[in-house]
Amino acid sequence: ATLPYDPDNIFARILRDEIPSKRVYEDDFAIAFHDINPQAPQHILVIPRGAYVSWDDFSARGSDAEIAGFVRAVGAVARQAGMVEPGYRLLANVGVDGGQEVPHLHVHVFAGRRLGAMLP
């Protein structure tokens, strides 16, 4: 079941600066900010500026420029945060069974400790 995009979801409001966040990165395609409830010493969320519910929505409807820009932004966030050498983990939850809580696409970036096996 795919949900319609809610323009007042919490990340849309963070994008519009209606709700404060600790931004660590922004460009034409994406912004990144610290997760409010970090699950690792470094836990950053990267979101596209466009109104996409999920990875599914974005991959189906996003323009090639938006998709390329977003992928590059995720990489840039990790590089800027010094995560590349020690290593890091990316995660995107999609839909109900995927555990997605906020209906604006976000990629979690985790780092800062040795992350355990996390499958599924």
Ligand code: 5GP
């Ligand atoms: P999901 O479960 O949808 O993949 O992840 C949602 C994430 O958003 C959670 O890790 C949660 O801690 C984070 N989050 C929820 N509300 C806020 C908020 O208002 N500000 C920030 N910075 N993060 C939030």
